[in-house]
Amino acid sequence: xxxxxxxxxxxxxxxxxxxxxVVSTVCGYIxxxxxxxLLCVSDKDGLKxxxxxxxxxxxxxxxxxxxxxxxxxxxxxxFTRFILGKSYGSTATIVPLTVAAIPFIARMxxxxxxxxxxxxxxxxxxxxxxxxxxxxKVLLVEARxxxxxxxxxxxGTILGYxxxxxxxxxxxxxxxxxxxxYYRYQTDIMIVTVILLIVIVQIFQSVGMLIANKxxxxx
Numbered sequence: 001x002x003x004x005x006x007x008x009x010x011x012x013x014x015x016x017x018x019x020x021x022v023v024s025t026v027c028g029y030i031x032x033x034x035x036x037x038l039l040c041v042s043d044k045d046g047l048k049x050x051x052x053x054x055x056x057x058x059x060x061x062x063x064x065x066x067x068x069x070x071x072x073x074x075x076x077x078x079f080t081r082f083i084l085g086k087s088y089g090s091t092a093t094i095v096p097l098t099v100a101a102i103p104f105i106a107r108m109x110x111x112x113x114x115x116x117x118x119x120x121x122x123x124x125x126x127x128x129x130x131x132x133x134x135x136x137k138v139l140l141v142e143a144r145x146x147x148x149x150x151x152x153x154x155x156g157t158i159l160g161y162x163x164x165x166x167x168x169x170x171x172x173x174x175x176x177x178x179x180x181x182y183y184r185y186q187t188d189i190m191i192v193t194v195i196l197l198i199v200i201v202q203i204f205q206s207v208g209m210l211i212a213n214k215x216x217x218x219x
Contacts, residue, residue: 009145009176014196016090017172020162021200022027024094025155028101035061035102037111037135047121047131053169054187061103069100069161073168092160101158112143145216152208156201163197173197 039057042050062086067075073096077087080095116139124138140147173193181190 001092008174009040010192011194012163012190013171013173013176013213014200017159017162017174017197017200020090020093020170021155021159021166022099023043024097024101024158024162025151027094027098028109028158029151030155031098032102032105037113037139039106039110040113040139041135043110047134064099064103065107069096069164070167072096072100073165073170077171088169088171093165093170093172097158097161097165100161101154104157105150105154108154109147112146112150113139115146116142127208145212146216148208148212152205152212155204155208158198159201159204 037053041047042054042057042143044051044054046054046185058190064072076096076099083095084092086092097177120138120142121134124134131138152181162170162172163174163177164170166172166176166178169175173196177190177193180186181193
């Protein structure tokens with residue numbers, strides 16, 4: 001049962017899962033972080049309130065987040081095929097993972113930035129700091145602990161999404177669990193993949209919280 005081929009397959013599954021999760025998280029933050037900043041800044045109590053911009057971003061975030069990931073994955077198959085030329089495998093799965101991650105990350109960032117003490121922002125404004133300087137030197141710096149905690153939650157969520165993608169040939173440990181645990185009734189392989197997913201999530205959570213605690217000025 002546990003042949004060299006099976007062990008190699010599981011190792012490749014781990015690498016594919018890490019690849020999909022890390023790349024999707026990075027891509028998600030490239031777009032989600034600016035979106036979250038815009039949501040915070042354009043809110044009615046933000047640095048530069050803009051009801052129209054906030055409402056547009058709010059609607060986009062709510063629509064994407066309300067679609068279950070498996071359905072979103074299927075909906076984006078034509079888009080994924082257009083970009084990459086194929087709609088299956090670990091690389092192709094990064095596209096829907098990123099799309100699903102962007103609004104989730106944006107909301108996490110928005111929430112983190114809104115936790116910053118308004119007194120700090122008022123002090124920076126009183127000293128003549130412009131909006132861009134306040135965003136980069138005050139908001140993002142003061143919210144860094146919360147942002148890292150949010151990133152830890154986000155990467156765990158994205159890893160869970162990557163496992164779901166296995167149901168439609170997305171690759172990684174989720175794909176192995178579906179193919180062997182569901183279609184071939186090899187429960188032992190499925191249990192191993194589940195345990196590995198739990199271990200990977202715990203590692204990400206532990207590293208993320210360690211970094212957040214190190215940067216927490218209150219400690």
